[in-house]
Amino acid sequence: MIATRFTEEFGIQYPIVQGGMQWVGRAELVAAVANAGALGFLTALTQPTPEDLVKEVGRCQDMTDKPFGVNLTILPSLKPIPYEEYRQAIIESGIKIVETAGNNPAPHLPDFKAAGIKVIHKCTSVRHGLKAESIGCDAISMDGFECAGHPGEDDVTNLVLLPVARDKIKIPMIASGGFGDARGLVAALALGAEGMNMGTRFMATQEAPIHGNVKQQMVENTELATELIFRTLRNTARVASNSVSREVVGIEAKGGATIDDLADLVSGQRGRKVFETGDTEYGIWSASGVQGLINDVPTCQELVERIMQEAGEIIQGLQIATTTV
Amino acid sequence: MIATRFTEEFGIQYPIVQGGMQWVGRAELVAAVANAGALGFLTALTQPTPEDLVKEVGRCQDMTDKPFGVNLTILPSLKPIPYEEYRQAIIESGIKIVETAGNNPAPHLPDFKAAGIKVIHKCTSVRHGLKAESIGCDAISMDGFECAGHPGEDDVTNLVLLPVARDKIKIPMIASGGFGDARGLVAALALGAEGMNMGTRFMATQEAPIHGNVKQQMVENTELATELIFRTLRNTARVASNSVSREVVGIEAKGGATIDDLADLVSGQRGRKVFETGDTEYGIWSASGVQGLINDVPTCQELVERIMQEAGEIIQGLQIATTTV
Numbered sequence: 203m204i205a206t207r208f209t210e211e212f213g214i215q216y217p218i219v220q221g222g223m224q225w226v227g228r229a230e231l232v233a234a235v236a237n238a239g240a241l242g243f244l245t246a247l248t249q250p251t252p253e254d255l256v257k258e259v260g261r262c263q264d265m266t267d268k269p270f271g272v273n274l275t276i277l278p279s280l281k282p283i284p285y286e287e288y289r290q291a292i293i294e295s296g297i298k299i300v301e302t303a304g305n306n307p308a309p310h311l312p313d314f315k316a317a318g319i320k321v322i323h324k325c326t327s328v329r330h331g332l333k334a335e336s337i338g339c340d341a342i343s344m345d346g347f348e349c350a351g352h353p354g355e356d357d358v359t360n361l362v363l364l365p366v367a368r369d370k371i372k373i374p375m376i377a378s379g380g381f382g383d384a385r386g387l388v389a390a391l392a393l394g395a396e397g398m399n400m401g402t403r404f405m406a407t408q409e410a411p412i413h414g415n416v417k418q419q420m421v422e423n424t425e426l427a428t429e430l431i432f433r434t435l436r437n438t439a440r441v442a443s444n445s446v447s448r449e450v451v452g453i454e455a456k457g458g459a460t461i462d463d464l465a466d467l468v469s470g471q472r473g474r475k476v477f478e479t480g481d482t483e484y485g486i487w488s489a490s491g492v493q494g495l496i497n498d499v500p501t502c503q504e505l506v507e508r509i510m511q512e513a514g515e516i517i518q519g520l521q522i523a524t525t526t527v
Numbered sequence: 528m529i530a531t532r533f534t535e536e537f538g539i540q541y542p543i544v545q546g547g548m549q550w551v552g553r554a555e556l557v558a559a560v561a562n563a564g565a566l567g568f569l570t571a572l573t574q575p576t577p578e579d580l581v582k583e584v585g586r587c588q589d590m591t592d593k594p595f596g597v598n599l600t601i602l603p604s605l606k607p608i609p610y611e612e613y614r615q616a617i618i619e620s621g622i623k624i625v626e627t628a629g630n631n632p633a634p635h636l637p638d639f640k641a642a643g644i645k646v647i648h649k650c651t652s653v654r655h656g657l658k659a660e661s662i663g664c665d666a667i668s669m670d671g672f673e674c675a676g677h678p679g680e681d682d683v684t685n686l687v688l689l690p691v692a693r694d695k696i697k698i699p700m701i702a703s704g705g706f707g708d709a710r711g712l713v714a715a716l717a718l719g720a721e722g723m724n725m726g727t728r729f730m731a732t733q734e735a736p737i738h739g740n741v742k743q744q745m746v747e748n749t750e751l752a753t754e755l756i757f758r759t760l761r762n763t764a765r766v767a768s769n770s771v772s773r774e775v776v777g778i779e780a781k782g783g784a785t786i787d788d789l790a791d792l793v794s795g796q797r798g799r800k801v802f803e804t805g806d807t808e809y810g811i812w813s814a815s816g817v818q819g820l821i822n823d824v825p826t827c828q829e830l831v832e833r834i835m836q837e838a839g840e841i842i843q844g845l846q847i848a849t850t851t852v
Binding site: 203204205206328346347348356357358359360361362363365366368369379380381383385386388389391392393394424425426430457490491492494495513514516517518520521523524525 | 671673682684782838
């Protein structure tokens with residue numbers, strides 16, 4: 203048991219979050235995370251329509267009585283996404299915690315607040331965190347340079363980013379990026395966060411709805427097995443190292459590549475197929491260096507219990523070290 | 528008081544290290560660090576000759592009765608450096624702790640060991656740490672991507688690098704890079720290290736033998752005020768952001784730059800002049816994102832006491848959080 207402002211204000215047993223992950227954040231995983239006492243998020247845009255999202259929330263509610271949330275990632279898109287309808291689907295489903303990511307969530311806040319929904323906004327910089335606080339978000343989830351997916355362009359690691367953010371931002375902060383075990387949880391709390399987010403680590407669980415080959419690949423991969431793509435487009439993403447991501451890095455290294463040049467290689471549908479077929483070389487999929495800390499594929503319950511158990515032991519060890527003469 | 532294998536095996540009061548810093552690691556700083564109960568290192572190559580190093584060690588011994596060490600950075604160099612003579616100077620000065628950095632320290636280990644000297648080798652990867660352990664080093668100082676100076680080319684941040692290293696390496700480990708306060712110290716210990724190294728933070732102390740303008744610049748700078756230079760030469764260095772380092776980045780971004788193209792801009796003598804004159808825009812000088820955590824220029828004693836006091840409070844807070852129901 204570790205009590206923080208996050209566990210208290212959000213009513214979650216443990217200070218562990220499984221934030222939004224495209225194609226991964228489905229009911230099976232989110233319900234398992236919730237049942238384990240942590241906070242999971244369904245990913246709204248993994249569902250093709252708002253109606254499908256309503257059904258997915260219902261499926262998850264059928265599998266757990268504990269709180270869970272929905273991630274709404276707001277991105278510029280060629281094909282317009284009906285964000286208002288997704289938002290309405292979230293509200294009508296009875297969800298009480300939303301994780302927003304991408305663009306400024308301000309347009310969505312009045313409706314969420316009116317529905318009594320708490321909003322955690324994902325940020326990659328102190329500046330974005332201050333903005334999220336100023337517009338009324340209830341918490342931030344701060345992504346350091348080490349995170350899978352989009353770390354922003356500042357390249358500030360969580361070891362520095364979290365305490366700097368803590369000194370300037372008052373609302374609860376979830377530490378995100380590079381976290382996969384109890385050592386990370388205690389570090390996150392020491393650095394000023396009220397909880398930690400795990401993405402990559404939750405992908406390598408029994409309940410994650412992705413092919414076993416992908417989980418096994420993460421077990422085998424080391425901390426070095428990531429690539430940063432889209433650096434040259436100033437839309438950096440950290441993804442698992444494979445032939446496709448390395449090809450993208452190679453094309454970008456030559457200079458002048460546009461998103462059109464890379465569109466086929468980085469198609470989200472290819473990433474989705476990786477998860478469905480287990481062909482880890484087929485497309486781009488997000489993962490962090492936390493792969494180097496993954497040695498098994500436990501259930502979410504086993505993972506969360508192990509982390510909480512070991513975190514208690516680490517804190518006990520620190521306490522003993524401070525009292526030893 | 529926090530006892531670790533590092534404090535016990537190296538006979539140092541606190542698990543805090545001020546590792547080698549070219550032009551900065553002189554007797555005034557190192558003695559102040561030692562007197563504060565931490566472990567400081569003179570930088571051998573800051574002294575123009577081995578004889579000067581002997582004198583500098585003597586100066587430091589005049590200022591403190593507590594243990595301190597010497598950093599010996601082993602680099603390929605156009606102008607041959609008399610490493611054997613520096614090594615002999617260290618041994619004859621009665622130094623009992625050496626920090627090696629750069630190339631493999633194996634050629635120096637037999638003489639150091641014969642003299643009863645403990646060797647801490649600076650590493651930037653698990654692979655290098657395992658090598659250091661296998662050749663008989665007594666400890667490693669592990670530098671993550673966030674460190675000032677040379678982080679290597681792997682770009683693995685300490686949040687991931689330290690626990691992965693801990694799982695594979697048995698000798699004591701000092702966490703280095705991105706550390707500047709008590710939060711970092713507790714995080715380092717939680718992540719599996721036995722102590723933390725601070726470079727940038729110790730530069731902004733009263734006793735650091737560098738111009739006050741540089742210290743003030745570090746107080747004013749944020750976590751964003753660093754540049755990575757020499758990426759294209761695969762000899763990456765993290766340095767303070769200024770007009771010179773940004774110019775280097777700009778030249779490298781065009782592609783094809785050689786060390787000769789950059790030699791004048793990055794001359795070590797220009798960096799030295801920054802520290803002497805306080806003209807922070809004159810040359811390249813190393814600093815990490817820890818600048819974002821620096822808000823004052825205390826004495827080393829004040830800094831170390833503050834960190835130890837606050838670390839105790841953080842650990843106490845973690846302990847309370849785990850027992851709150």
